[in-house]
Amino acid sequence: MPPIFFTIQAGVATITLNRPDKLNSFNREMALLLQEKLEECAAAPAIRCVLITGAGKGFCAGQDLAEVIDPNGPGMQRILSEHYNPIISHIRNMPKPVVAAVNGVAAGAGANIALACDIVVAAQSASFIQAFSKLGLIPDSGGTYTLPRLIGWQKASAIMMLGDKIPATLAEQWGMIYKVFSDDEFGVESNKIADTLSQMPTKGLAFTKHALSYSMTNSLEEQLLLEDELQQKAASTHDFNEGIQAFLEKRAPHFKGE
Known part of the structure; x- marks a missing residue:
């Protein structure tokens, strides 16, 4: 079986x-194939939203440790520089929304890949674990950047040092993720979010994503200038004109992602 299943349906x-x-x-193999598929998603105009999930009971348990200790394996430095760092960059630079549908445990790099996505939803039975400390490692895959910005320094520090298992419901309460669904509703509801995003003004969403990313490091003045720049670009798109016309004509808009 391939290490990744990839499907495209109705823009998702x-x-x-x-x-x-x-x-x-x-x-x-899986890390390089994921990068390949993320590149394909970024380049294909017909794809207007990306949803990442896992097969079976788990979302992703992080790194396969058998590969780490394999003397003929890639080694830790290449695992970070050639596997995880490019994956996080692809997700954050994707010019369209990326949804993580966390169906089960998300541990280590698996948790931090999920948290790098634009919208994270989880099944009620899912959980998040910063498992690195129990191996004598530090959180990678952008975890030390993303998690404190989501839930604050204290909680992030405690989770990373203690390696606590955070249930999905608690992750939602803390603002780590967007929403939790019951296990029975999870598949339908997560796909519904992706479907909705795929019908929205894709370029406008990409500009919003860009602005949010820079807001983490910009000063207020720098952010105002960036908003000015991006808003001018958004106002020149087909979908902005369509949204205005639909509003004036009192009809539902038909966005093309252009």
């Missing part, structure tokens, strides 16, 4: 991590 590309017997932990 679904990437399913597919090593269920290993809780979808990453090896080099």
